[in-house]
Structure formats: structure tokens, C-alpha cells
Amino acid sequence: MKKPTFFKIGILVILLTTLSFQSLAQNYVPFTPRYNQDLKGDIRLIGNNILGPSNNPFNDNTVYNHNVDMRYIDIDGDASTFNSTSADLEIPNPGCYKIVHAGLYWGAVTNGNDPITNVKFKGPTGGYNDVVGTIIYEANGVATGSSYPYSCYADVTSIVTNLTANLGTYTVGNVSTAQGRTDTFDPYNGTGYSAGWSLFIVFEDPTLPGKSVTSFDGFSSINSSVNVDIPVSGFRTVPAPIPVRANFAFAALEGDSPIQNDRLILNGVTLSAVDRPANNFFNSSVTQLSALPVNNRVPNSSNTLGFDTGVMVVPNPGNTVIGNGDTTATIRMESNQDQYFVYFCAFAVDIIEPNIVLTKIVEDDLGNDIGGQSIGLGQPLNYIIGFNNTGNDDANNLIIRDILPINIIFNYPADLGILPPGVTVVSYTPATREIVFSIDNSIVEQGDPVTEIRIHAQVVDSCNQLADACSNIVNNQAFATYSGVTNPFFVISDDPSLNSNTGCLITPQATNFLVDLDCEFTENVILCGDSVQLTAANGYDSYSWSTSPTGTPVIGTTQTITVTAIGTYYVHNTAIAPCQSIDQTFVVTNFGGTTLTNPVIPYADEVVTCPNDGKLLPNIFLCGANDFTLIETQITDATSIIWEQLDEGGCTPVTDPDCANENSACTWNQVGTGPDFIANSAGQFRLTLNYEGGCFSEFYFNVYQNVLNPTVTSSxxxxxxxxxxxxxxxxxxxxYSLDGITYQTSNTFVITVPNTYTVYIRQVGVPTNPCIFTVPDVIIRDRDFTVSINVTQPLCYGDKGSINLAANDVEPQYFFSIYDGATLVNSVGPIMASD
Structure with a gap:
């Protein structure tokens, strides 16, 4: 799923130094976006300094870092690191988050002798990872004042997301930096040394508002003569009168606590917090959203000696800093005294967006959720696609794409049932089992109730349909594509469904497992010529062939082997759990060595014998215009399988209907290929099996059809x-009948018990083998009337709130009334809309 960017701001890591004012401030590397995404979630930033007088916390806030003998802090007790510090990552809703981006930044006022791009990084679980970053800026021996600064970046998302637990303590080591006390240098160096690291985290949490998050990096030197503006655009904040909320994160080097007049400005307003004064924003401290001391780091110094990092709430009283409907903003860094280096910035701001919560669950015929449970062959399944809009914008052009599992039986359109109002089918592709729904905008507005699409299916009833790897797992998932109305630039593509709507990130599919499968996978293969290929089922991790059921000796380890002799061959197909490993057997015989039986006979309604030659002729009877018979021959050894229909006007018909027309002058038209064929129309048919070496076999069958097409409406x-x-x-x-035993002349049944019914229809007065038509899977539910209430409270004095009522599980028309005690406040009806 790819989301566009609507906010081009990001976290800010700033290098501050007390450099000589004789140095020239300038923009060394232009700022460009590093990460941008719209999501429901937020940002976090953790970090720590890595230089100090010792490993102990340093808490004298009157000291400048150039007056301190700065030495490596090394807290991990690991011989592979020469310096190291740690900080803890916390996310407020630990049971409902997903980290989607982790960016590691580090830098120093002056580098040491070690490579600046190489650091060590470890999370709450596991050991150190060797991380090689990219250089944002390196002084390369060109001094800026008395310093040779650098900054680096590495994307560590894959490391963080693959941890067993990714909340807890993170440690960074081997940050290249100079050491010493610079006020003793000759010439005097009032800048000092400082170094540190920051971990920028972007996480999803569906319980949070939608946000636009963007990070930039570059490198600028700023002092009283040169300030830097970073313009951002492409977002749209929430509409009036909703408060616009934003979080801002930052990190800095050389921001001495005693030195003032360094500022961070957003849209012309100087930012500040309880722990970060407006006129001394970078004050050698580590801060968090609550403005409380950050003690979950080692060491937890109150004076980090030139290193700042943290995250803050942007003060926005009355939306005076970031307004409703804003689409641009400007970040400005300026100073009247300090000189500092800026190399990273980011921002997370609430935006307007729709949010379609798409669920896909699986139920049995009684409406019980059976997701994750074991099922058996032939068991009926009911897939329920639920969707509603929980965002703050109406949804536009919602398309739901559902891919049904390969190991179920689905008959379109009969198994689709009655669609809810506003839902239409765009297409169904049998080859890929993909069904696409179009959703009317009127049912995905803000606060609309959940709408459900019900799809009936059945697990395949034959073991031979389950040979491929992972066929024992029945997965189903739907995907949503849509955009916003107020914010049309917000586009979601193929957002996956979840297996329930609890508001948290969970396994996004409806899954069942087939158990107790006592399947024997045996194939008969014809040897016609010198050799024949045997091919095992697809998708397994490994294969082992043998001429013995014990598996020894092994004669091949590939999916396909070539054999030259008749006999029985065995292959063990190994799958990775939770998929199921299987054994297959191939019986190789010479062509003509066995009597070949017409493979259509198991699917025939009657089999007659031609008196002329004694050949068997299967007859299939179709009851209804939509009736069909799926013929699954399970033939795998033929090089080609061709299904043909007789052009009955092209040759002389047979005189006995129990005999096939094998006249060589007849014309046969190809109507299918492959081992399976759907017989859905009347005619005379021929099946031809071709084998390697030129051998072939032909079989005939007839299809008869009664075109009655009954329909059913239900309530x-x-x-x-x-x-x-x-x-x-x-x-x-x-x-007509509902049990196939007791029939009635009326075509209407009154239903008092919820269940899944099958309707039976037959002709009156046909006592012997009548054509019985069925309409299966007519689901009658017991719907209990409920009301959904969505209350919006007024935000300010004098504003008005609103109450949205939705009537669920009852038919229109609707009447709504709101009372204050016994006093009628408002009423409406009759109306067709349920809310």
C-alpha cells in the first residue's frame, strides 16, 4: 500500500556550537525529504549524548561543555564498543501499534579517528548490529570556526521491526568523536566537543487521528547573520472548528545551557515548552511530550553538555500557529548569539482523511465466527466483508477487491446472495477468483454504520484438489481503494482487510485450517514411448523420489523426474509449517496395458450401453438454465486433454440414442482443454487424451438440459x-419443498426459524426420476433491531453539538424522534435512509 505525502515537515536534529562569530554561516547541503507518509499514528524520538566527564549522570546546569574534559561514555560493558549510551522507547498504546519507519541519526561537533559512518546499534532484544550509514555532511578538514562537524543517517527499520520486542532499551555505540577539554587549547577553542545519537520512530495506531509525517535532512550553519527557512507544503489540516494538533521532535549538538538567544520558529511564532524556554530552546537537555524529566536512559544527565533531543507538542492556542485548512508552513532557525548546525527536521500534524475500516471474517451457517478454527472437506463457509468510515472526511470511489481461496468452491453469482443497497459487482474473474465491488459514496460518509457483504462458499470435497503446498490453509482477504472528498489528494490503494474491527492492528485475513486429512495422492501415468516425466505438486520446499514407499533409495530430488520403466514411484513433498507435507504415488503402465474407463462416468446421471459394440455412454441431465456439472477427471499424465462438441448438422445422426456418433465424417468443435470441464449446455461431446509418444484415447458422453430457471426472493x-x-x-x-420430502403447490413459504434453507422444485405427475431443481443456501437471519448513536460534543462555548442515529437490521421506512425527558426535541420520518 502506497500513500501520498500531505505534510512536508519532519523531526529536527540541530547541531549548536559556540563557534567564533568570525566563521561564515551558510547552507552546506539543501534540505530534501527523507520520509513522508500519511497514516493514523504518530512520531517518537529518543537519544542520548555519548561524551561526558564519566559514565555517571552530569547534573550541573551552569557548566559549558568546553570547560569539561569530554571523554567517551561507555555503559554497555561490551569490549566491542569504545563508547555507548542508551535510551528507552515507549509508545503510549503498546498493544495497538506497528512501527513503519526507524531512522538513526548521529553526529559530532568534531569527528575522531574512527570512521564516521560506522556505529553499533542494538534494541531491547538481541545483540549489536553493525550499522553503516550514509553521510549527510562531512567537514573533510575544512573548519567551521574551531570545529569539523559531521552528521550521518541509517535506515534501521528492518532491524527494529524484526526484533522479538521493539519497545524498551536501545543502545548506540562507536560514534566517532574527538575528546578533550578545548578551553585549554592554544589557540583557545570555546566550542568544545559534543556528540550524540537520535532514533526517529514513526508508528501506526488506528486509534489515533490521521497525521501527515515528513522528515528532511540537510546541513546548515546558522548564526546572527544567517538564518534558515524551510518551506513545506502539500498537506491539508483538519477543518474548523477542530483544533489542529501537531508534535515536533528535535535533537541538537552544542546547545549550552548558559548560552541564550537560539530560537526555533514555526510560521512566525517562536516555539517553547515548560522545559524549553523560547529564548534558549537548545539547553543541553533531553525532553518528552509530557515535559517531565526523561529518566529512562543511561546516563540520565540533566546537562547533556551540548546535546539536545526530544519531542514536544506544538503550542497552537486558537489554531494561531497552524490553522484549519492550512496547506503550507515554514520552519525557521535563527540565533542572535550561538552558532549551530542544523541537519535533520520533522513534523507530525493532524490532517483530514477518510478511514475505511475493512474487515473480513468467516462464519459457519449459524453465524458463529470460525476464524482460525479447523474445518473439514466439504464444509460450508460464509465470508463476511464489513466496512465503514471512521475518519474525519467522507470517502470517495471506494472499490473493494476480494480474492477467494483456491481451495473453496464458489458459484458466481448464485453464492453471492443479495447485496446491500449501494453495493454493486464490477467484475468477477473465475481464473483468478477475484471479485470486485463498487461502493456508493452515500454509505461511506463519516459516521455511517457498518455495511456487510456476505459471500457463501464451500471447502473442496476432494483430496486431489489439495495436492499443492499450503492447500491445508484456507486464507481469504479483501482490499480497499478509495480517496477523500474534502481532501481529494488523500488516496489509499489496496488497504488490506482485518479479521475483526477492534480498532487495533491484527492479522489481516480470515484463516482456517483443514485437519484430519487422510488423503492418498495417487496418479496413473501412461508410458507411451521410451520415457515419461513425473511431476510432483507445486510449491513445496523440497522433494525426495524413490522406487520404494520407505523413501530409500533416493532417485531424485527435483520436482520433475524422467523415468523409462513401468512401475510405482513415490515422492515425499516437504512443506514449511504450518503448511502440510504430503506423499504422492505415481503408477506407470504401458499404453494399452490397462483397460481405460471413460472418466466422465462418475459424473453421469445414467450410463447406457450401445448394443452395437457394447461401449458405455454416460448421459448427464441438467435441471435448469443455470445448472451445470463440473467434470474433474484428475488426469495428470496426458500431454494434452481436449474437449469437443459435435456439430450435429454436419453429419448423419445415429439411429440408436444409446450409441455415440463416431462417424469420421463428423465435425467436432473444441470447447475446452485441461483435466476439468463444465457441462452447462445440451449436446454430444468427445474427450480426447493425448500422451507422449503419440498415443491417444477418445471417450464420448451426452448432455441433456431442462432450461427451467427458478429464482428466489427472501426476507x-x-x-x-x-x-x-x-x-x-x-x-x-x-x-415446492424445503426438505425435499414434503411438497406444496404454493410458491411461498413463511419462515419462523432462522437457518440456511434449500428450495426444491419438481414437476407434478412425474413419478420416475423427476428433474428436481434446487436453489441452495437461502439464508434467513433473525435480525434484532438496534440503534447506533454517534454524539459530537460542542468544542467551544456557544457551539452546537450533534447526534447521529442509525437504525440497524430493520427495513425502511424509518421514523426518528429525540426527547429531552418527556419533551420532544426533534423528529423526522418517514425516510428511506437508515441514519
Whole structure:
């Protein structure tokens, strides 16, 4: 899923130094975006200094770093590091987050002898990782005042997200930096030494508002004569009167506590916090959103001797700093006294966006959630796609794409059922099992109730349909694509569904496991010529072939082997858990060595014998215009399988209907290829199996059809009103049943018990083998009337709140009334809309 950028601001890591004012301030590296994303979540920044007089906390806030003999802090007890410090990462809702970006920044006022790009990095679990960063800026021997600063960056997202636990203590070591006390230098150096690191975290949390997050890096030297503006654009904040909230993070070097007149300005307003004065923003401290001391770091100095890092809430009273509907902003760094280096900045601001919560669960026919449970072959499944908009903007052009599992049976459109109002099918592709729905904007506005799409399916009932790897796992997932109305630039593409709507990040699919599969995978293979290829099922991790069921000797380890002799061959297919390993057996015989049976016979409604030659002829009877028979031959050894239909006007018909037309003068038209064929129309058919070496076999069958096409309309049980099932599209002369035993002449049934019903239709007065038409899976639910209430409180004095009511599980028309005690406040109805 790729999201566009709507806020081009980011976290700010600033190098401050007390450099000589004789140095020339300038913009060495222009600022460019490093990360930008719109998401529901927020940012965090942790870090620590890595130079000081000792490993102990330093708490004298009157001291300048150039008056201190700065030495490596090394707290980890690890011989592989010459310096190291730590800080803890905390996220406020630890059960409902996902880290999507982790950027590690480090730098020093003056580098040491070690490579500046190489550091060590470890998280709450596991050991150190050797990280090689990219250089943002390096002085390369060119002094800026008395300093030779550098800054580096590394994307450590993959390291952080692969940790067993990624909340807790992070440690960084081997940051290259000079050491010493510079006020004793000749000539005098009032800058001092300072070094440190910062870990910038972006995380998702669906319980938080939508935010636009962008980070930049570059490198600028700033003093009283040169200030830097960073313009940002492309976002849209929330509309009036909602407060615009933003978080700002930063880190800095050489921000001595006693030196003032360094400022950070947003949209012309000087920023400050309880622990960061407006006129001494960079004051050698580590801060957090709450403005309380950050003690979960080692060492936890109150004076970090020239290093600042933290995250703050942007003060925005009355939206005077960042306004409603703003699309641009300017960050400004300036100073009247200090000189400092800026190399990283970022910002996270609330934005307006729709948020479609898409769920996909699986139920049994009684409505019980069976996600994650074990199921069996042939078991019915009901997939429920739920969606609603929990954002602060209406959704536009919502498309839901659902890919059904390969190991289920789904008959389109019969298994789709009745779609809710506002939902239409755009397309269904049988080859990929992908069904696409279009959703009307009217049902995905802010605060609309959850809408559900119900899809009926059935697990395959044959072991031979489960040979490929992971066929024992039945996964289903849907994807949503949509944009905003007020914010049309906000576009979501293929956002995956979740297996429930709890508001937290969870496994995004409906999953079941097939168990107790006692399947035997045996194939008959014809040897026609000198050799034949045997191919095992797809997708397994490894294969082991043998001529013995014990697996010894091993005669091959590839998916396909070539054999030249008849006999029985065995292959063990190994899968990675939780997928299931299987054994396959291939019985190789000479062509003509066995009697070949017509593979259509198992699917025939009757099999007749031709009196002329004694050949068997299968007949298939289709009951209804939409009826069909799926013929699955399970033939895998043929090089090609061709299905043909007779052009009955092209040759003389047979005189006996129990015999196939094998006249060589007849014309046969190809209607299919492959081992499976759907018989859905009347005619005379031929199946040809071709083998390696030129051998072939031909089989014939006939299909007859009654084109009756019954339809069913149903209504659920609502409160005390019974449901109903009504059959349509059937002429006179038919009778109806719900159990296949007791029939009635009326085409309407009154339903008082919720269940999944099958309707049976048959002709009256046909006692022997009548064509029984069925309409399966008519689901009647017992719907209990409920009301959803969404209350919006007034934000300011004199404003008005609102109450949104939604009637659930009842049919229109609707009447709504709101009372204050016994006094009617407002009413509306009758209306068609449910909210």
C-alpha cells in the first residue's frame, strides 16, 4: 500500500556550537525529504549524548561543555564498543501499534579517528548490529570556526521491526568523536566537543487521528547573520472548528545551557515548552511530550553538555500557529548569539482523511465466527466483508477487491446472495477468483454504520484438489481503494482487510485450517514411448523420489523426474509449517496395458450401453438454465486433454440414442482443454487424451438440459415479523419443498426459524426420476433491531453539538424522534435512509 505525502515537515536534529562569530554561516547541503507518509499514528524520538566527564549522570546546569574534559561514555560493558549510551522507547498504546519507519541519526561537533559512518546499534532484544550509514555532511578538514562537524543517517527499520520486542532499551555505540577539554587549547577553542545519537520512530495506531509525517535532512550553519527557512507544503489540516494538533521532535549538538538567544520558529511564532524556554530552546537537555524529566536512559544527565533531543507538542492556542485548512508552513532557525548546525527536521500534524475500516471474517451457517478454527472437506463457509468510515472526511470511489481461496468452491453469482443497497459487482474473474465491488459514496460518509457483504462458499470435497503446498490453509482477504472528498489528494490503494474491527492492528485475513486429512495422492501415468516425466505438486520446499514407499533409495530430488520403466514411484513433498507435507504415488503402465474407463462416468446421471459394440455412454441431465456439472477427471499424465462438441448438422445422426456418433465424417468443435470441464449446455461431446509418444484415447458422453430457471426472493425475520421465501420464474405444473420430502403447490413459504434453507422444485405427475431443481443456501437471519448513536460534543462555548442515529437490521421506512425527558426535541420520518 502506497500513500501520498500531505505534510512536508519532519523531526529536527540541530547541531549548536559556540563557534567564533568570525566563521561564515551558510547552507552546506539543501534540505530534501527523507520520509513522508500519511497514516493514523504518530512520531517518537529518543537519544542520548555519548561524551561526558564519566559514565555517571552530569547534573550541573551552569557548566559549558568546553570547560569539561569530554571523554567517551561507555555503559554497555561490551569490549566491542569504545563508547555507548542508551535510551528507552515507549509508545503510549503498546498493544495497538506497528512501527513503519526507524531512522538513526548521529553526529559530532568534531569527528575522531574512527570512521564516521560506522556505529553499533542494538534494541531491547538481541545483540549489536553493525550499522553503516550514509553521510549527510562531512567537514573533510575544512573548519567551521574551531570545529569539523559531521552528521550521518541509517535506515534501521528492518532491524527494529524484526526484533522479538521493539519497545524498551536501545543502545548506540562507536560514534566517532574527538575528546578533550578545548578551553585549554592554544589557540583557545570555546566550542568544545559534543556528540550524540537520535532514533526517529514513526508508528501506526488506528486509534489515533490521521497525521501527515515528513522528515528532511540537510546541513546548515546558522548564526546572527544567517538564518534558515524551510518551506513545506502539500498537506491539508483538519477543518474548523477542530483544533489542529501537531508534535515536533528535535535533537541538537552544542546547545549550552548558559548560552541564550537560539530560537526555533514555526510560521512566525517562536516555539517553547515548560522545559524549553523560547529564548534558549537548545539547553543541553533531553525532553518528552509530557515535559517531565526523561529518566529512562543511561546516563540520565540533566546537562547533556551540548546535546539536545526530544519531542514536544506544538503550542497552537486558537489554531494561531497552524490553522484549519492550512496547506503550507515554514520552519525557521535563527540565533542572535550561538552558532549551530542544523541537519535533520520533522513534523507530525493532524490532517483530514477518510478511514475505511475493512474487515473480513468467516462464519459457519449459524453465524458463529470460525476464524482460525479447523474445518473439514466439504464444509460450508460464509465470508463476511464489513466496512465503514471512521475518519474525519467522507470517502470517495471506494472499490473493494476480494480474492477467494483456491481451495473453496464458489458459484458466481448464485453464492453471492443479495447485496446491500449501494453495493454493486464490477467484475468477477473465475481464473483468478477475484471479485470486485463498487461502493456508493452515500454509505461511506463519516459516521455511517457498518455495511456487510456476505459471500457463501464451500471447502473442496476432494483430496486431489489439495495436492499443492499450503492447500491445508484456507486464507481469504479483501482490499480497499478509495480517496477523500474534502481532501481529494488523500488516496489509499489496496488497504488490506482485518479479521475483526477492534480498532487495533491484527492479522489481516480470515484463516482456517483443514485437519484430519487422510488423503492418498495417487496418479496413473501412461508410458507411451521410451520415457515419461513425473511431476510432483507445486510449491513445496523440497522433494525426495524413490522406487520404494520407505523413501530409500533416493532417485531424485527435483520436482520433475524422467523415468523409462513401468512401475510405482513415490515422492515425499516437504512443506514449511504450518503448511502440510504430503506423499504422492505415481503408477506407470504401458499404453494399452490397462483397460481405460471413460472418466466422465462418475459424473453421469445414467450410463447406457450401445448394443452395437457394447461401449458405455454416460448421459448427464441438467435441471435448469443455470445448472451445470463440473467434470474433474484428475488426469495428470496426458500431454494434452481436449474437449469437443459435435456439430450435429454436419453429419448423419445415429439411429440408436444409446450409441455415440463416431462417424469420421463428423465435425467436432473444441470447447475446452485441461483435466476439468463444465457441462452447462445440451449436446454430444468427445474427450480426447493425448500422451507422449503419440498415443491417444477418445471417450464420448451426452448432455441433456431442462432450461427451467427458478429464482428466489427472501426476507429475514425482523422482530416479531416472520421471514419468507418466495420462488419465481416457474410456470404452472410444479410443486415446492424445503426438505425435499414434503411438497406444496404454493410458491411461498413463511419462515419462523432462522437457518440456511434449500428450495426444491419438481414437476407434478412425474413419478420416475423427476428433474428436481434446487436453489441452495437461502439464508434467513433473525435480525434484532438496534440503534447506533454517534454524539459530537460542542468544542467551544456557544457551539452546537450533534447526534447521529442509525437504525440497524430493520427495513425502511424509518421514523426518528429525540426527547429531552418527556419533551420532544426533534423528529423526522418517514425516510428511506437508515441514519
Amino acid at each position: 429475514d425475520i425482523i422482530c416479531t415479523t416472520p421471514g419468507s421465501i418466495t420462488v419465481g420464474g416457474v410456470p404452472n405444473g410444479y410443486e
